[in-house]
Amino acid sequence: MSAKQVLIVIGNGMVGQSFLASLVDSGLNDHYKIVTFCEEPRAAYDRVHLSSFFSGKTAQDLSLAEPDFFEKNGITIYIGDKAARIDRDNKTVTSSKGVAIQYDKLVIATGSYPFVPPVPGHDRKNCLVYRTIEDLEAMTVAAKTGKVGTVVGGGLLGLEAAKALKDLGLETHVVEFAPRLMAVQLDDAGGAMLRHKIEQLGVLVHTGKNTSIITDGEQCVNKMCFADGEELETDIVLFSAGIRPRDDIARDCGLEIGPRGGIAINNQCLTSDSDIYAIGECALWNGMIYGLVAPGYAMARTVAADLAGNEASFTGADMSTKLKLMGVDVASIGDAHAKTQGALVYTYQNGASEVYKRLVVSQNKKQLLGAVLVGDASGYGTLLQYCLNGIELPENPDALILPPRSDESVGLGPDALPNSAQICSCYDVTKGAICQAIEAGSTTLGSLKEKTKASTGCGGCAPLLKAVMNCELAKHGYVVNTDICEHFAYTRQDLYNLIMVEQIKTFDELLENHGKGKGCEICKPTVGSILASYWNEYILEKEHIGLQDTNDTFLANMQKDGTYSIVPRITGGEINPDMLIALGQVGKKYKLYTKITGGQRVDMFGARVDQLPHIWKELIAAGFESGHAYGKSLRTVKSCVGSTWCRYGIDDSVGLAVELENRYKGLRSPHKLKFAVSGCTRECAEAQGKDVGVIATETGWNLYVCGNGGMKPRHADLFATSLDKETLIKYIDRFLMFYVRTADRLQRTAVWMENMEGGLDYLKAVIIEDKLGLCEQLEQQMQYVIDTYHCEWKTTIEDESKLKRFRHFINSDKADDNVVFVEERGQIRPADEEERKHFKIVEVA
Amino acid sequence: MAHWVDVCSVDDLQPNSGVCALIEGQQVAIFYMPKEKTVYALNNYDPFGNANVLSRGLIGDIKGQPVVASPLYKQHFNLQTGACLEDETVTIPAYDIRIENGRVKVSINAE
Known part of the structure; x- marks a missing residue:
């Protein structure tokens, strides 16, 4: 076999990392020696959720690659070293630190850079951009001495950046050149509603403003002067006025570049050089730069498939978006501006509840072309499915945006979706893939997420995923039986509500009114636990005792030989020497095996049931109380x-x-x-x-x-x-x-x-x-x-009648002769099968 | 002739739960369902967990059969016959038991 071919990936951003993950998923890391250059001082992280950095997430929380990802999969990564030059004749990439590596295949994933308008003064102090963690750190430093922050750009990213400024505690302004916010995604009325809602949150919005110069401020570090003569004093200017593809490395080596930038690619994401691919925001497909991650991920998958010899092509991506901007729901689907010939528009505006919805449909009213939702984006999933799958609209399409007036539901049943319908756009999971996973046994939301990755990205499709799951389960005749057991046709939550609403105090009462039979080891402890959570009565009361599971019923943890272990509470793991000595004395007196637990306390093993009250009397006298190690608590x-x-x-x-x-x-x-x-x-x-x-x-x-x-x-x-x-x-x-x-x-x-x-x-x-x-x-x-808290052991030892149960035999003081200990490392342990035989022989002899 | 051993008073039993008695060298688990006024007696030894613990299991019914669930690994045993519901090759001894004038009596050598 010949030596491995070399595959170089330039750029370790979100798309670059997604590409590496796709390579690993398809086993291509076994066929290629993979090398990647990462300009930033850390491997890929989540830029989409960058503003969460200011609500407490750390750079590590945002990281997209497990720390051992590269090593484990045999990928070499040069962190903090930018790929500087491509030599196509010698098929070599040289880095800024001088590393030169020959490639067989090359993938460019250099992403984009924030566009900074060439306004005079754009490079003044505290004039920043919003793209990397280093940018955020610069913002944090600037915010320490400043009071006012202004974002230039009222698009999607600009509003995200405004949230970041607000989270930093600054008076926040948004300056937009266009006459409305999110001009690409929203129409005028939608933009106006969004503006109204954002202003209510204390962000000041200035639209139709063209910045002509940034200069010295009087109260603040900077002053922005607008073409209309108005001025705005601000300490920080944050440019978020769109992105530009980072195509210089491709340009320098003569690859074909679009007239307004971007590395031109075909449907296989190949550039004009058949050994070089480009993916993500640096790539230009069909005259389009996609500034979202989902299309970048789709390109990454396409290239991975192409390298694996599978047929794959990137054929454009849907740019519909749904997001929460400073708590405001905003969504835009397809042709939001009704540019299609003959398109009809329906709008619904509710000034009281601050909701705006717009539907764009085809001339014959059969197809949904686009939509805008502000203030309530709950219909997004349904509308997107109509739009993407060309599903025929109901007779009155406006029913889809009007509040329901009767019982009839206007939502699109998941059953109506074709198998090819994309449910999760972050991970490109189709309805078909979800159905397959369900048939293979994933019947809960949790396991479906794990198996298909659906709904693990932005999470926006979770309600739809659940609807598909329920519909499929029902169709397969899977009666989704959530009954807790044969005695109660209810879930635990139902039982809780019944107990709460009807103020039920005992299992018998619940069984009589809502169940059948005598109960079992499933429903009894469940109800016992609910009653204890709600009423907090002593669990060994006569009417509750039969409900308690193995450990609860003797307030200790049963071990394999039927003896118990005891864990007194040591709050926060803090214990003084006297208490520690008391524990030691009890352990020594009763010859218990003692071990430190993972929860910073002491577990004492090998107590017989009849010893439990005696041990606890001594522990309580020394100041201990129950540690509830035996309870679901x-x-x-x-x-x-x-x-x-x-x-x-x-x-x-x-x-x-x-x-x-x-x-x-x-x-x-x-x-x-x-x-x-x-x-x-x-x-x-x-x-x-x-x-x-x-x-x-x-x-x-x-x-x-x-x-x-x-x-x-x-x-x-x-x-x-x-x-x-x-x-x-x-x-x-x-x-x-x-x-x-x-x-x-x-x-x-x-x-x-x-x-x-x-x-x-x-x-x-x-x-x-x-x-x-x-x-x-x-x-x-x-x-x-x-x-109503009380120490269960204190209550127990104070009540003679409760102590009667703590004996092995009801009619004898003998101990269980089946409990046999041997010594190991200076302490007791249960004898094993062989030792037990030996012991018995010795005893008989 | 059954040989009945006087074990204890009904008051010594645990309602809706079990106790263990030592009867002629045998460990016997005795279960008491007061609502049905029924008592059951099984050997106390759990053949799966190899420990004398069945008297400390939860009782109830599965598809109409009265059962105890082992406190160790939760196998069910029929309270009347001692048959294990999960493994039909396993049956533990079940004993005759009755209440007479407020006293619990068990016969451990049936026939």
């Missing part, structure tokens, strides 16, 4: 040592961890809950791997949610930033109670959120913006649980 709040001792600590992580653990201890939930608090972003407490994680920053606490370790580790998502303690606790109260109310049984917070329509954004809307109007109730309920 809050386990631990792990902490690092924090600012009290640590040289790097920003805030008191131990203090907060202790407070949080004391606040939520005893709360019963659908599954176990783990927390952590880190005192700085070094994150020694690993808070980003927990259901609730808190990290101290200079500006307050950052809250992360829905992470976990275990079989399927998941990084937590950043939920809110720079919080004071009061707000932080409020959010956690609401988050936990909403989880307790709505999750399935044994569903960790991560899966709960992933299966939630709308995901993290929806959760934020409920918890932060109080979209459902539930927050007060959730907080009250949490307060009730906190107020």
